[in-house]
Amino acid sequence: MVGPLKIGRHEVKYPLIQGGMGVRISGGRLAGHVAKCGGVGLVAAAGISLSGLFTGANYLQSNPEAMRKELRKAYAIAPDGVIGVNIMVALTDYEELVRASIDGGAKVIVCGAGLPLTLPELTAHAPEVALVPIVSSVRAAQLIAKKWEKGFGRLPDAVVVEDPDTAGGHLGEKLENIGAGTYDQYGTIRAIKAYFLEEYGVSVPVVAAGGIWDRDDVLHAFEQGADAVQMASRFVPTVECDADDAYKQAYLECRREDIGLIMSPAGLPGRAILRNQDQIVLHDQLKGVACGNGCLKKCSYKETGERFCIVNALDRAQRGDVETGLVFCGTNAWKADRITTVQEIFDELFAVGEESEKAA
Numbered sequence: 061m062v063g064p065l066k067i068g069r070h071e072v073k074y075p076l077i078q079g080g081m082g083v084r085i086s087g088g089r090l091a092g093h094v095a096k097c098g099g100v101g102l103v104a105a106a107g108i109s110l111s112g113l114f115t116g117a118n119y120l121q122s123n124p125e126a127m128r129k130e131l132r133k134a135y136a137i138a139p140d141g142v143i144g145v146n147i148m149v150a151l152t153d154y155e156e157l158v159r160a161s162i163d164g165g166a167k168v169i170v171c172g173a174g175l176p177l178t179l180p181e182l183t184a185h186a187p188e189v190a191l192v193p194i195v196s197s198v199r200a201a202q203l204i205a206k207k208w209e210k211g212f213g214r215l216p217d218a219v220v221v222e223d224p225d226t227a228g229g230h231l232g233e234k235l236e237n238i239g240a241g242t243y244d245q246y247g248t249i250r251a252i253k254a255y256f257l258e259e260y261g262v263s264v265p266v267v268a269a270g271g272i273w274d275r276d277d278v279l280h281a282f283e284q285g286a287d288a289v290q291m292a293s294r295f296v297p298t299v300e301c302d303a304d305d306a307y308k309q310a311y312l313e314c315r316r317e318d319i320g321l322i323m324s325p326a327g328l329p330g331r332a333i334l335r336n337q338d339q340i341v342l343h344d345q346l347k348g349v350a351c352g353n354g355c356l357k358k359c360s361y362k363e364t365g366e367r368f369c370i371v372n373a374l375d376r377a378q379r380g381d382v383e384t385g386l387v388f389c390g391t392n393a394w395k396a397d398r399i400t401t402v403q404e405i406f407d408e409l410f411a412v413g414e415e416s417e418k419a420a
Contacts, residue, residue: 062278062410065100065288067265068190068217070142070167073098074410075282077192077220077267079292080146080170081229081388082106083374087302088133090295093402095134095141100168103130105147105157107355107371107378119353120153124160131164144168144190148230149176150326152357162186170194170220173230173328175204180212190217194269196224196232196243198251205256215256218265220290221249226271228293228331228390231321235329238321245270246284253285273392275409293390300402304380310387311396319391325361325370333387343376343384344368 065075076099080086083106091101109119109126127145134143145161147154150173161169162183171179172194183189193216195201201219208214223245224233231238249266256264268281269290281289295301297308310333320334343349344361349369351362360366370386377385 062282065265067100067142067168067192069188070100070190072100072142074406075288076100076278076406076409077168077170077269077288077290078102078295079269079290080104081292081296082108082146082148083371084108084111084378085296085301085303085307085388086146086292087111088130089137089302090298090300090402091130091143092134092137092141093300094295095138095143097402097406099142099406101134101138101141101143102146102168102170103127103134103143103166105145105161106151107375110371110375117352119355120156123153124156124163127157127160128164131161131166135165142167144170144192146170146172148172149174150230150328150356150358152354154357155182158182162189168192168217172220172222172232173326175200177204177207180208180214184212192216192218192220192267194220194222194232195252196222196248198248198255200232201252202255205260209260215260215262216264218267218288219252220267220269221245221252221286222290223268223270224329226391227269228393229388230324230326230328230330232328235321235323238329246281246286250285253287271391273390273395275411278409293393293396294405295402296389296393297396297399298402298405299399303378306380306382307377307387308399310377310382311389311393312398314389314394314396316391316394319389319393322386323367325359325367326356327358327360330388331390333389333393336383336385339384340373340386341368344372 078094080102082104094101109122113122168190170192224231265287267288268286373386
């Protein structure tokens with residue numbers, strides 16, 4: 061039996077954070093249901109305004125209100141739940157989205173795709189909001205901790221350690237290092253826990269992310285020293301996931317060998333279903349799709365027209381165009397064999413039925 065997870069001033073019944081999945085794969089509906097079941101639900105910030113507020117020329121301007129709208133949707137499902145956001149540091153409007161998230165009532169802010177060195181400054185007016193960086197190395201955790209403690213008198217409320225060998229979506233590691241067999245996720249987790257204890261005398265929850273699919277994976281993570289797990293791909297083939305049914309079906313149909321790495325125009329490798337890699341690139345190249353959104357601070361498509369428009373490729377897939385759209389996933393997505401519910405996943409992972417029987 062596993063205990064609750066405390067992140068800053070907030071506590072959830074089960075030590076699980078639902079990973080942020082853009083573009084709008086984890087919106088208000090999925091985040092709300094995860095929170096309702098006793099985990100931390102996250103709304104992904106990337107491409108959030110494309111769900112309806114986007115008119116074709118107001119991408120950056122409409123994102124903040126779209127974020128507040130999705131948070132309202134999540135809280136309508138889980139009024140007392142712990143609901144947060146995932147915001148990539150690489151986003152052009154990163155700072156505006158942080159502020160909008162706080163305005164919308166986010167209780168947790170998780171940041172990856174870059175080091176969120178100024179996050180405590182942006183959130184100084186809301187000390188109750190838990191701040192959680194995503195890292196892949198001890199050094200990155202140390203850099204963040206030193207900057208935050210020295211500059212703002214604050215430490216992370218938790219740290220997510222992502223395994224680039226198994227995680228889906230954008231990965232914070234060089235392409236040539238992924239899959240080399242040299243990365244030790246749980247050694248990194250234990251070292252980060254030890255660092256905070258020895259350097260600052262505090263126990264900071266460290267969360268294992270990447271490749272977590274079933275109860276055995278969860279129990280293994282705890283045995284290896286993790287305080288919680290972050291899961292994303294497992295929640296895609298659910299009734300509550302915000303993606304189109306065709307996106308979910310892509311998970312059900314994919315094989316292990318269909319999953320691989322693609323270079324994103326963001327300059328980061330990403331893990332996805334690669335059956336349609338050529339069509340993704342050809343769609344934007346043949347149609348001469350121009351970058352009109354400027355969603356990323358650095359983007360090879362925006363700068364030189366290289367590769368493809370990442371936000372549009374992800375948006376197409378979310379809407380059901382899995383022929384020319386990009387479907388991100390982790391290495392275990394091929395294990396999906398049916399559409400389930402968020403509650404059923406919690407029941408399996410944490411033996412919820414067994415707990416109820418024991419309590420009775």
